[in-house]
Amino acid sequence: MGLVLEKVDKVVSGETHLSGINLEFPAGSRNVLLGRTLAGKTSLLRILAGLDKPTRGRILIDGRDVTGVSVRKRSVAMVYQLFINYPSLTVYDNIASPLKTSGIAKSEIDRQVREIAAMLRIDDLLDRLPAELSGGQQQRTAIARAMVKNAELLLMDEPLVNLDYKLREELRVELQEIFAQRKAIVVYTTTEPTEALMLGGNITVLDEGRILQTGATHETYRNPATVKVAEVFSDPPINFLRGRIQGAKARIGEGIQVPLNGAMQSLGDGEYDFGIRSNHFFLARTGENDCQVEAQVELAEINGSETFIHFHHGDARLVAQEDGIYPHRIGSAITLYVNPRCLFVFDLKGNLVAAPALDSIHERSA
Amino acid sequence: MEKWEDNKAWFLVLPAFVIVAFSGIIPLMTVVNYSLQDIFGPGQAVFVGTEWFKEMLSNHRLHDALWRQFIFSGLVLLIEIPLGIIIALAMPKRGWGVSASLVILALPLVIPWNVIGTIWIIFTRPDIGLFGVGINSLDLLEVPFDHTAKPIYAWITLLAMEVWHWTPLVALLAYAGLRAIPEAYYQAAKIDGASPWATFVYIQLPKMRGVLTIAVLLRWMDSFLIYAEPFALTGGGPGNTTTFLSIYLVKLATMQFDLGPAAAFSIIYFLIVLLFSFAFYQALLNVGRGDKA
Numbered sequence: 001m002g003l004v005l006e007k008v009d010k011v012v013s014g015e016t017h018l019s020g021i022n023l024e025f026p027a028g029s030r031n032v033l034l035g036r037t038l039a040g041k042t043s044l045l046r047i048l049a050g051l052d053k054p055t056r057g058r059i060l061i062d063g064r065d066v067t068g069v070s071v072r073k074r075s076v077a078m079v080y081q082l083f084i085n086y087p088s089l090t091v092y093d094n095i096a097s098p099l100k101t102s103g104i105a106k107s108e109i110d111r112q113v114r115e116i117a118a119m120l121r122i123d124d125l126l127d128r129l130p131a132e133l134s135g136g137q138q139q140r141t142a143i144a145r146a147m148v149k150n151a152e153l154l155l156m157d158e159p160l161v162n163l164d165y166k167l168r169e170e171l172r173v174e175l176q177e178i179f180a181q182r183k184a185i186v187v188y189t190t191t192e193p194t195e196a197l198m199l200g201g202n203i204t205v206l207d208e209g210r211i212l213q214t215g216a217t218h219e220t221y222r223n224p225a226t227v228k229v230a231e232v233f234s235d236p237p238i239n240f241l242r243g244r245i246q247g248a249k250a251r252i253g254e255g256i257q258v259p260l261n262g263a264m265q266s267l268g269d270g271e272y273d274f275g276i277r278s279n280h281f282f283l284a285r286t287g288e289n290d291c292q293v294e295a296q297v298e299l300a301e302i303n304g305s306e307t308f309i310h311f312h313h314g315d316a317r318l319v320a321q322e323d324g325i326y327p328h329r330i331g332s333a334i335t336l337y338v339n340p341r342c343l344f345v346f347d348l349k350g351n352l353v354a355a356p357a358l359d360s361i362h363e364r365s366a
Numbered sequence: 367m368e369k370w371e372d373n374k375a376w377f378l379v380l381p382a383f384v385i386v387a388f389s390g391i392i393p394l395m396t397v398v399n400y401s402l403q404d405i406f407g408p409g410q411a412v413f414v415g416t417e418w419f420k421e422m423l424s425n426h427r428l429h430d431a432l433w434r435q436f437i438f439s440g441l442v443l444l445i446e447i448p449l450g451i452i453i454a455l456a457m458p459k460r461g462w463g464v465s466a467s468l469v470i471l472a473l474p475l476v477i478p479w480n481v482i483g484t485i486w487i488i489f490t491r492p493d494i495g496l497f498g499v500g501i502n503s504l505d506l507l508e509v510p511f512d513h514t515a516k517p518i519y520a521w522i523t524l525l526a527m528e529v530w531h532w533t534p535l536v537a538l539l540a541y542a543g544l545r546a547i548p549e550a551y552y553q554a555a556k557i558d559g560a561s562p563w564a565t566f567v568y569i570q571l572p573k574m575r576g577v578l579t580i581a582v583l584l585r586w587m588d589s590f591l592i593y594a595e596p597f598a599l600t601g602g603g604p605g606n607t608t609t610f611l612s613i614y615l616v617k618l619a620t621m622q623f624d625l626g627p628a629a630a631f632s633i634i635y636f637l638i639v640l641l642f643s644f645a646f647y648q649a650l651l652n653v654g655r656g657d658k659a
Contacts, residue, residue: 046553049553049557051553051556071557072556072559073555076557077557078553078554078557080550080554081550082548082550084548084550084551084554084567087568087569087572087573088571088572089568096557096567097558098558101558101559101560139479143641282470350513359561
């Protein structure tokens, strides 16, 4: 049955940190909490852990009300953004620490510690102190400590944020394998859409202490319910152009002609906001239906093997994400191409009215 | 990058070098010079080699003073370090209480040392002092309280003075160390079901190691060099019971004018402080690094 939050509010000295949170985490599920900083992710985790009491509302585990139950009496493990280990204990003792209070036989503790250490590939570091490890190894130790407890609820508060890119990628992949072997409910917070997509499972998009949308992670990415969700769940941020649908055509931005397709065709005439993910802009035509966007470059930002081209089209400021490195002079004119089948359409209240069909994205990436 | 031909940088180091030379090296070398000569008067000195060192090392009064000094400094550390940690743990973590307790703690530290001596002497005087009169009126002691009456009274007064004066420093250092521990550590300990004692031993104490090392070193060196307090209180008495190393040294050098032996003594004194500070530092550096079994 799992973990249920009912109408949870958290108010700290007059400031609302969480408001009206209704959530359900089924047993064994993998859940992502996505939101920008200060969205309330950590507040929510603290309530899930039992470190904080909600101001209003109830928390149920398997139908049992645990709202006021202290963290010591719950089966919870947590991994933090900071690498939290006992500084004076070796890696071995750190991993063993949650087991020592449980009264398990020494040989059994030893077996479990070694097993989990091997899984996280720190089995050759067991004699070291945390201060003698690299950041990645310290976080592996912290994760091992959380895993060995075999808690029903495993909370991870942006565990990979403080690691460098390479280690982050590595651990992300390993974590998925580890989660798959566990029966615990995993709740993982992140600010990064890419990370959320890699983890899969279910997602809860948070913003300013409220839930914007819940659902399967990939489904939510394809169908962001509102403009706000689309913004939070895309990096670089999704681009918007105001446009008008009239008959079988739409005119968006500065005279861009878009033939209606898919779900768009059922929309009535009127004004809409059209969303374009930055990775759907291309520098060369990819199909004959592509719409052309004429623009001026504001900045070309090279990020690894990608280039983020910031440009403006009319008054709108947009970003395109291109594979490869492109030198673009500031102020130079460029033409970008977008497949009209990749457009999201939102009404003026910000609600999604048409999303690209699944096959159109496939066609795009092919 | 090519190396510069003219190394002007040396020129910039020169002022610092001159200051260190005048404040440290030259006085120290003068003392070394004295320690190797017998001085009768201005311009009348005989080279005596290591004689003064031999004499000083077998001097009973020096041995006694050294033991007194070790016991005193040991007691100071045993009282001030735990007490400072307890105060730091009890201090508020947020709100107006933080500034209030910081100001109150800092008070003894900003009072000049001779004023502290005077305050405590008056406080403990048997005729007008609050403590002296108070304890004597209870009529519990066989010999009425008076620092010159019994060695133990002088010692208690000195220790009280020292603890009152310097525990705040230890507390402030420990408090700074505690405040530097991220909240997540405490949460993690809670989730692990750790007791407050375990949290103290496995999180707070190891995280305070750096500042506590400094506190121990400072208090050790400072109490080892104590002079003003016993000098103001009883001048080293009653008898010689509070004659610590520096008191004895000053008697030797300025009252008996035995410059040679006093210089040799100074060097031995200096080496002892240096040796023990180094030993403490090394020991504290390795303590709590976990037993690598």
